[in-house]
Amino acid sequence: MVRQLVALAGLWCFALPQVQAQDRPGVELAPVETSDIISEVSLNGTVNALRTSELSTAVAGLVEDVRVETGDRVARGDLLVGLDDEQAEFELASARAEASEALARLEEAQRRLAEARSVGAGRNIAATEVSARESEVAATEAALARLRAEEKRRQVVLDRHRIEAPFDGVVSDRISDLGEWVTPGDQLLTLVDTTNLRLDFRVPQDYYQRITDDSRLLVQARGADQKPVPVTIESLVPVSDPQARTFLIRATAPEDLNVLPGMAVQATLRVSTGERGLTVSRDAINRYPDGRITVWIAEAVDEDLYEVREKRVEVGSGFDNRMEILSGLEGDEEVVIRGNESLEEGARVRLAERGSR
Template sequence: MDCEHKISIETRLHAGRLTKAGLALLAVCLAATGLACGTAAAQPVPPVETEAVRQSPVIRKLELSGSISSPHASQISTLVPGLVSKVHFDSGAYVKQGDMLLELDSELEQAAYEQAAAMAAQAAGEVKDAKRRLDIAASLAQRKYGPQNEVEARQAEVEIDTATHDSHRAEQKRRSVILDRHKLRAPFDGVISKRMVEVGQWVTPGTPVFELVAMKNFRVDVPVPQDYYARLRDGADVAIEVDTLPGEEIPAKIGALIPVSDPDARTFTLRVLPTRDNIPITPGMSARVLIDLDTGARDVVVSRDALIRYPDGRITVWVVKTDGDKTSVTERRVEIGLAFDGLVQVLSGLEEGERVVVRGNESLREGQAVQLAS
């Protein structure tokens, strides 16, 4: 029984046309219809947030997986053979360029260096004495007290002693270099990821003793299908996602395109460099590289929040309709294309300028009145 029937019955009651049985039935009906009418009158108008359908450049977003690597990761070895006498750092230690990592027993080499230094000093004295004798012979010959051939002999003696001195100095320098190579220093700043030597161990050149990894200027290498090579060569917006910062995009730039990477898979390597410092990442971690490629097309787009997805595959939006003072919604099926930056390309179903609901669209009904949120 609706509200109009209720009013009709009440009118007939006042006219004295109902029996006692009719009065009882009327009481029940009035109670039921009164509750229904009151409920309908009290139903609230839900507030919704809307946005205008607009046109935008369409971006193709690629998401590729790669690994974080360091620009410097080296297995370090000594340049001379020897017995390890001291190890200054262990695995996990952070070292700076030039820090002493280990020392080899250099007692014999130190003695050889000192001997070479002594011989160079002796040769320097002989050169000095030869030059003194040359000056005397030249002075005597100038005053006609000595023969000219004596001057020439002294000159040859100076040249021979100078050559001997140069040879001993070269030997001293060689011994100094060998002595210094008994001390292994860090070639760059980084973390010792692995120590492979102990005190008392004999090592030879080429045998790794430390593994050192630089902990800055990280990069991410990802394989990319060859179809995108030309567009990436012209530049693109890139970002990185890592598990240590869930939901956050780290700004980055393209560092290099390595053209021939895997000819069988028809891919090349894209090297991406983060442009932000102090990121909680280490070499070996996985990372996702997000690449925005401009397709060169423009199309209708809406926010992703405007879409309602159904289990049967249908995708709809709630379109706002205004008729005078009344604002209502109607459901419309759409076909979508690419998704990017929180937007979705709409291939059909919407026109530019229409308004769609983006908040409060979870429980709307066809034709339902709504209130636009300010």
């Protein structure tokens, strides 16, 4: 009996540390890092179409055919508006007939010249006659060239009675209607390219010199419930608005950003300050009503056992889920980023997970 009690006591003593370890709160740790300090600025911008055309006519005429309505999507080359082209067709047919007539005269002149040359000048035909026939061929060739040019001009005039889409897009406004007389320069409709969109933002001039190829721009549609999407800064316009002291940056809208021309967008611009400093995860920061800001530092006691102590810190700017630490840390510590809600000074905790940041 005594032996059994001794054995049970030994087992209890052996298991007690394991039970105590399991009862200790589990925390996740992450190292304090030295990294580039990033400055963030919030921007408001607008979605603009790369191409917006107010289509007009190059010839005067009566609107005879209207193929589109506001909101219709069209492809390049689609007929949008047609003008009455009956007279233009007749004029083209007349020009073609005149060109055909001139071609026939040229062929006859060339035949007569070849005949004169085959006989030979000075024998049965005068040399002046050969020269005259050569001049006739040259004049007829020139007349044919002029009439063919006129035929092409008439073809161009006829084609201009068709107003076609210069690119894929959406008809945002249609002004002309059937039966209206239009003249060159009159606006008929507006076509907007909705596939090639640009995001335009005005940035404070203080950031101009700090924007580099490594700068990041995160964009989301205003009021949209979606995560910010990283976009590429396409151009940086080196001209400042003298009134607002801002300059323009333009980015290409990615396909996964669901926006349309004219919509408002908001963005966060991240640029390097050119400095390096200590940073920790935002989750490591504890803020108190009295203004104190602290982090919990974990120091290893055993392989998976740590002792924590609270350290007051001064923070700087925040960026990319990180916070800059201005004072209070040395840089070689590990801080608690999960499970730090109810820790006590000097408490011992077990490692549940180790974070990389």
